[in-house]
Amino acid sequence: MMKDVKHYLQFSDLTREEYNYIFERAQVLKRRHVSGELYRPLPGKVMAMIFEKNSTRTRVSFEALMTHLGGHAMFLDSKTSQLGRGEPPEDTARVLSRMCDIIMIRTFDQSLVETLAAYSRVPVINGLTNEYHPCQILADILTYIEHRGSIQGKTVAWVGDGNNMSRTWVQAADILGFKLKVATPAGYELTLLDGKQYGSDCLEVGHDPAWAVRDADLVTTDVFTSMGYEDESAVRLKAFAGYEVNEALMALARPDALFMHCLPAHRGEEVSAGVIDGPQSVVWDEAENRLHAQKALVEYLLLGKVNH
Ligand code: CP
């Protein structure tokens, strides 16, 4: 790793104290943006965005936030860049980080993101891997705070796949001090990759969605089939029967429970239309907050804490 460069590769890369700052700062930047005030602390700064998987929210939020901050974001994909022709990630990192000020990458293996960071002179942000999706959980927790205040001591229920999203929620629960209850179908359990042991005040796992959701403050789910696993779609559709977050399931959570989904969603599979389009759903705020949360993150990685 290059010295003194702060990367954001997993949720566990920042401390609770840093998150408290970023959530506060994101709300300041959001208010400023909504009021139409221009704030351009990054003139001439360039973000390289590498996408090896599809994206709507991640691409648009990073591109928009770099424009808002006075910089520029550049889209690269594996089809049209040399990455897709086998140029080593070490060399890509060396070159990009001599031309750009920050790199964001969405790809398959977490190890690629780690390699990129190890050879980069500038911060690298994980915009989703098979293993983690830290920027999404950053936005999700900002959304929870805006609607309900601190998430500390609350209970979050995860219903569905033991995937990149649920694995990132575990790290967030540990750092920010809330409980995560995870219900996955058999064969799709959460596998934790950071070698840590999580106590039952932080993480409980099972297979029963009703158990997970009972008395939860926040219920969240994700697609049955994540990007990169499309070959398993038909098998997964069967295995995940009974894992739809619908009105009956939501009724078991606390009456003021929120519903979140990182999107894109499949109504009638992992979530019913009544829930995602219903009064407890905050999915549009959640999507919007990708912009504000990541703006605070990028500002922090490039400028440190600012108070103006
Ligand atoms: N939630 C999320 O990361 O959306 P995109 O795949 O559209 O970027």
Ligand code: NVA
């Ligand atoms: N788990 C999903 C999230 C998409 C934003 C995937 O990896 O495809």
